[in-house]
Amino acid sequence: MATPILQFGTSRFLQAHADLFVSEALERGEALGRITIIQTTGSPERAGRLAAFAVPGGYPVIIRGRQDGRDIEREQKITSVARALSTATDWDAVKRVFSEEAEVVLSNTGDTGYKVETGDCAGPVPASFPGKLLALLHDRFQANRRGLTVLPCELVSRNGEVLKKLILDLQADRYPESDFRDWLSRDVVWANTLVDRIVSEPIEPAGAVAEPYALWAIEQQPGLTMPCRHPAILLVDDLTPYEKLKLHILNLGHTVLADIWMKENRPASETVKAMLRDGDVRQRLLSIYRDEVVPGFAAKGLAKEAEAYVAATLERFDNPFLEHRLRDIANHHAEKLVRRIVDFHAWTPDVPMPVLLDIASGQ
Template identity: 55%
Template sequence: MKTPVIQFGTSRFLQAHVDLFLSEGDPARAITVVQTSGDASRSRRLAALAAPEGYPVRIRGLANGQAVDETRTVTSVKRCLSAATDWPEVVRVFVEEAEFVLSNTGDAGYQPRPEDGERAYHPAMSYPAKLYHLLAARHAAGARPLVVMPMELVVDNGKVLKEAVLAAASAQAGTPELLSYIEKDVVWACSLVDRIVSEPLEPAGAVAEPYALWAIQKGAGVVVPSTHPAIELVDDLKEIERLKLHILNLGHTVLVDIWRRQGGEGDPIVREFIARPAVHAELTAIYREEVLPVFAALRQREAAERYMAVTLERFANPYLDHRLADIVQNHAQKIERRIGAFLALAHEVGEEGRRGRLGEIVASVAG
């Protein structure tokens, strides 16, 4: 069976996000999943992902105030390969079958590695270097260009990945024709993904919240692989990025700050912590008094109000054991990116007076 989608990464997020959407979408899409890590211990997961009967995704949480607890079956994954041991078959699928390239290779996926400079393919190469070799093979075979849709949580991920692949091509002394093919013919889409996937199921599958989003920015040649309620083709991805970063992510960081100011004791779960009246009151006051006015200045007040309501519902998910101890990792960096950047945005739109508690949080880690 031909698979028009080739996906790099086997994470539980992908299993409960795009793999589910493409199983349910119109048209349903067949996927070849490629494991990029070379971790032999995950061989059982690979086999289970492509099992003919599919694998389960359990959706648990709140949607429009109603409890949701249901299980869906994902049947989109038809083949699983390893970039370490099945590279010739990966190349064949990429050249002969693929129309869309998806990836979620983690924070380190784009980082250059010493092996990137080797002429021949090496399993330890970074994802952009691997992708360069695959695009070179596709170009050499005369196959038509395809759509690359990275899903890593990197701003302008399509542009960033394109530049990284071009850098790999230049380092490999790729021909002008190949460089032109990569730069002008291949379609590089920017996207943003959002869904909390709380725990894995064994040997494959995951537990996820009801909320899900895959926003893809419009552009020349950009098409969605399937129609699904969670897939949106949008004019401006930055509007959605701001909502996610400065409401959802900012809210997580505010909750961590409140917990730390209270002594950082225990191992609280987000839903239990935000259920405390004083915590809920402080967070909602920050949203209404310091955050929403900035979005109003950006003419996004209604969208921000809706997203804030959804965010508070997600925080209250009765089935999600989302621990503050997990969110606290890299807390200072998160304050800078989520809150410091928001205050800079407030200054840009003439709302620099909106420092309040957020300003105190930034000051707490300054210097």
């Protein structure tokens, strides 16, 4: 069976996000087709996942959390994956599927996924994800010159543009044909995307546990091919509002709670849901959202969107099944204060934010 969707990465996030969306869409006849998953790292501990992805009956995803004021717990079988390959052992098969079948390419390669080390091309298969992707694109260009859509899901702002620039920089060094460069820029669609779902734990050998909330926002552009239609997938003209809502409500809320947790020397093992059972802490966070955050978004014409996202965020924080520890959230706290609070005030400087600015200044 041809698989028009190729996925680079075996992460539990993609299992409970894109793979789940495509599985549900296939049942309604609203997906391009099934998925080939490609393992890019050669990690032996993940090798067992490959066989488990495409077993008859699918692999499990458990949805647990709060939605519309009530607790949710259900299990779904994900049947969208037709095959799984490794670039370490199946490179020829990967090249064939990429060249002959792919219409959409997904990726989620982790925090260092875009990094290219010296010696990337020392072996028959490039070591990095960008190196592998460029080699596969070059093979496709030589074989048939059909364009495709690349939908990166890494947590990088303007991820499609970032990945495109990286690929073009590598191309200039490794495959310097001008017609190949023109093809990469003209016939390959590099889409900016934003993903938002907490996938809290894996199920072995394949599967995951995730919250009910899910969003995949994809920025529209000419020639874009979507992998499927799904209620959690939004095709938008501009990703900026969605990036800001996530960064300055969900992420900002986490940083406010981490700041309280550190300054008050609260229990080392405290979780978000436990901390918000403290009425004083909850009221402090609600006041910040009401008096400083929502007015900031209102100044940009996004009051209703911010109010709805605050309500959804509080349900996510109250997820009774999620053990989200403040000590983990508090990592890199100084950098997060800048991105989540200082940058928010810079984006909407005319709105008073006395409490947030005190937090950002260390008071």
